[in-house]
Every structure is written in structure tokens, then in C-alpha cells.
Amino acid sequence: MSTLPKTYITPEDYLELDRKAEFKSEYYAGKMFAMSGNRRPHILIVGNLLAAFHRELRSRSCEVYSTEMRVEVSSTGLYTYPDLVVVCGEPRFKDGVFDTLLNPGLIIEVLSESTETYDRGPKREHYSTLPSLAAYMLVSTDRVNVELFIRQPNGIWTSTVVRTLQDEIDLSPIGCRLTLGDIYEKLDLPSGVYPPIRAHARET
Secondary structure, X not given: OOOOOOOOOOHHHHHHHHHHOOOOEXXXXXXXXXXXXXXXXXXXXXXXHHHHHHHHHOOOOEEEEOOOOEEEEOOOOEEEOOOEEEEEOOOOEOOOOOOEEOOOOXXXXXXXXXXXXXXXXXXXXXXHOOOOOOEEEEEOOOOEOEEEEEEOOOOXXXXXXXXXXXXXXXXXXXXXXXXXXXXXXXXXXXXXXXXXXXXXXXXX
């Protein structure tokens, strides 16, 4: 019994396919991964963040990109679409199409049940290898909860968690602060220290 060889997609083929496709895909190690759709909380949070960053950074030499901007993690070969990316200074792109960013300064992922483990674990490890990346932020969609990871001058990453609408998140690497009230505007979510338990133990 024989098995068919697995198809390996080169990065060049991936970019050609993804640029023509109706739906976006991520790429890693010769494989393309289709991206799933998002729900109302996710979509609202991304919109709120875009509005807040526009207000905070409009007079600065910073650019903010939403989910349409692809990011290449050159050291690991990952191509991905973060929910938001901020670049302060001159953005660098892979080629003249200007749709694949190489030097993000801040990356934000808005979490969902299907992506949270990936965003917290493997994806964060990939992002941490980007020399330009100074901060990585995770925003929960089931409760008021924002986690910020900042790279210190010695290369160590430190983390901060804020959990109420009155709290501010200090994005010192790009020189601005956001309130959680701005991030979660129009969403009625609980403030919680612990994530909800998704699996239910059987009663005895």
C-alpha cells in the first residue's frame, strides 16, 4: 500500500496563491492554513483599537494596520495576519507589493476560543524572534482582560495584566496609553481575574 507524497508549498507559491485568493491563509513549513471568520466582539474590539490608535498616533510617524496586512517572521518562516500591527518609523516590506510587513513594533491579537492557545503559545514564540518587535498584546473577547508583553533592553519579556474598564494599558514602546473602556466600548463583558471554565466536570 502506497501513500501519496504530501504537497510542499514554497513561500513564493504561497504568496502568489494568497494574493489571488478570495480568503486569506497563513503559511508555515510548506503548508497553508485557512483563517476562520470572526464574531461580533472580535470585530468590535479591532474597530475600537483602530479608532483609539488613530486618535493617539495621528500626529506621529506611526502606521496602524488591521487584519489585511500580512507579517513575515523571517527567522521561522511564518506568514500570518495579526489582528493589528503598529509600526513607528519607516515600515519595511518584503517586496514592491507592500502587503507583507517585516518590521512590526507592536502586534495585537484579539483572542477567540479557537485561536487562544495558538496565540498565547506557538504564535507568541514566533513573534518574539522578530528583532523589531517591542510589544505583544492579547485582548480577550469573553471578559475584560488585556495582557501586554514588553521586551526589555536586556531581551527579557515582562508581562502586565489589566482587567477593569477604568484601567489603562501603558504602551510605552510606541509612546501612548489606552484605556480598557476604549478597547471594550459597546461591549458588555464581565471583569474577571480568571478565564471561564469551558469544560464541565462530571458530577459524582
